[in-house]
Amino acid sequence: RMALVTLAVLGLSAAGAFALYGWVFENYPDAVASPQAWHPQPVDYVALASAAVLALIGAAFAGLQLARRIVLPLASLSGAARAIADGDLSARAAAGDRSLPETADLVDDFNLMAQRLETLAADMTTWNASIAHELRTPVTIVKGRLQAAADGVLPLDREMILTLLKPVDALGRLIEDLRVVSLADSGRLQLRLTPQDLGERLEDVRALVGAEAEAEGYPITWTTPSTPVVCDGDRIQQAVLALLENVRRHADPGPVAVSVTVDDRFAIITVEDSGPGLPDAMTQSVFTAFKHGSDDTGGTGLGLAVVRAIAEAHGGSAHYGAATGLGSRVEIRLPLVS
Template sequence: AVAQAMTPRPSLKRKVALYMALVALGGLAISVVGWTVLYGLFVEPELNAKGGAWTFHAIDYVGLVVFALCCLALAAGAARSLSRRIVAPVSSVALAARRIASGDLAARVSVDDKSLGEVAGLAEDFNTMANRLQTLDQDAAFWNAAIAHELRTPVTVLRGRLQGVKDGVFKMDERLTTSLLGQVDTLARLVEDLRIVSLAESGYLILQARPVALHDLVREQQAMMGPALREAGFDVNWRPGQAWALGDGPRINQAFLALLENARLHATPGPIICESVAEGDDAVFRVIDSGPGVAEDLRTQIFDRFRRATPESQGSGLGLAVVKAIAEAHGGQARCLSTPDGGSIFEIRLPISISTTVQAAT
């Protein structure tokens, strides 16, 4: 098997030339045989009746040779043109594939206007694949750096405080214990966010789907996040409108919490609205703030992992990515819109529960 794999294979260019030559000679042979048969059937009997004879002369053989050489020349020209339009792009694809295999993800295939449609399509598909591979590689490098950056702060704080306790600089009292637990909670939340995003992107985020009352989750968040939002300077208008979604209650609640935490960290202190509402076939949870707003070109990217509106923004950059992952895992979507007065609308739209009417009646 190894010896067979190492055996050099004939090139495509040579095969094209050989087949074109065979086609040309075969056509010439068919023509000669065909004319011979026709002459034998129709011309020779008439010549014999007139006392004549049909025989090949030297000039006839010379003519056959000349015609054969002309056919071969035409076949060679056609083979060269055809092979240039086929072999050159295929060779370029093979070369680019070897460069990518060696680690050069910037390798691309160049295609000219003379390439055949199927071959040009192959080259374009290869370039699309190469672009995707390069993007994934860049995303992986960026993700690794971002994770390391986000983990560094709480780990550094924990190490410094614990080292201080060991050296007698700090005393292990309730205040220090609370601070250390806060850093541990930060690490735990970061790890959980990474887990949710990774599971969602790989298609392994498991959901326990059942009818969920979004208005009850809004009231739950009012009790949980209300004090923290008031302390941060927000005047929250809670609007728990009746809306039932089909989904995983704890996951949806996690997305709600992430949206409210995003508002607490990034929105301008002042009035905000937190509401649930049924709109058509969607159950919607929405947070409307008073600013500073999100630039239009960032609204479609704001839910990407580690994406921040500004470099100075607080947070891990994973909160909105978790919101998007949970929403899309439910067959819904997460959106960022703007308000006329310069604020932002962050909303989750989920498929409405088919038992909405029954649930509302009870």
Template structure:
């Protein structure tokens, strides 16, 4: 068992060592081949020159007896040929070293970083060399960008796992404690609050449903049953359900629905998004007025919510739609939701080809907007 684990640990190191050795051998092979090709080319050139002299001597024998040596290289010329041959080989070796520094060394750095990433070290990066070709530099930059993306994705996945575990822990702990109390006889079945247990089950179900909608929308696989709907009707349907809870939280709803705004959307998903924003206002907004507006602008149906909450910190307009995001606890509520409500709102809006925005209100509060394509614009 220990031997196998040691073997698994040592195998990546051995592979990296082999890779480095192969890269150094590639340097040597490049120099050897370029020197050999250059030497062969020069040797063929010199041999061709001697063959030329021989042909001249054979074709023109009338000059043989006059000046035989004029047809053949003189010693000083032979020395020049040998010198040029040596300089050519040296130049080939220098060129090989130049190309090795600009091509092979960056590739070696990319390969070494790839081996570390394969072992699980997502912080590994290829080291740019001082002298590289533009194509090689782009390769190194693109590899490092890919490695950074993988590192961020792995970190985000870890944060997701921790956040989901945190959100599920509270309702599961309550359920287990109450059910264990019934099993142990601490709670009598006729006195235990089954309504509270059902509420915890509903919380778990809402978390699972939000995760499902968010994941499907991110992958572009959220199924929508598109039809022409009126935003005012959808708001009225949702308000009729949550009005008592909003009243308990001290929130009064003021409607400014204006003219009829019809959009092409899935009514169930739009109601889900409206409910998520209203739940966000109930949990985090201060007691006061919640203004709901609908209007059309640039062939888009707009749905706006303005609350009297503590507002949004500067620069957090996009962060509020991130899963499980909290503004330093300022909008954190003891009875907080799944942490996915606003993320689901944005996912539903994007699935419809629309957008979701948030900004701070004046002088306080937060404003959330959902923008959806109008039905008339889609029919054109």
């Protein structure tokens, strides 16, 4: 752009000098030196001065325009940066007429950074409120029962202790889920990767929850062929248990299917339930922490976020879709052994 401005000024100067000499040749031919004369004549000085003035005016005009296009966006960016530093994360810079791509790109990158900061701050506020809400319920239960026992209203017997263990266990699961999601989001979730057979690992899960799930009205069909992968077996079991707990909390009683299949690149663990599934508006955020599928089931909203975190830590992914009929289908994809 600066090269174009320079060429334009030079062209204007040359055109002005050409026009001046043409006028002199036409009206005062004797004022012009002969071609053999080496010393400039007065008319030459006038031509040079006129060309210099024209060039100076053109350069000043072009410089002012260029400076305005550079300075205005940078001034807007500086003001937005000061506003963000003062706590106004909604401040944005204006790119002006975008005639300078470099300045416009700088402003766009700044605005993108500011948008991400604002989103992170809003997410942090939501997280803090959600964590406080989820912790409050079990703590309130434990505190109320202990206070009743201290006042002699309820006996502190074995039955009471077993009752108090349930909210304490819920607190433990909540803290572990928060730990997994936080470590995964920061890229610090450590895995103990060893050769594993997914079929055997899911059979262990079956032994843990199969009978209890059937007693609650969720008979599970297991299709778990031998499938070698390199993974953290305990974390994979944790993810599958989280999926089955999600089914128990949010799905209607009915058949559940757990299966392992493979394609060219991945081993796929699939859990399908009998419905009612999720509204279309929730399918894009189903793996986001503290997103609840319903308001009356008592979940923490962390189960599927944990599933996603564990899958992605293995270099895989988690996917939600509609199952056959009205149910939900969640897949965990893990890279196959190369």
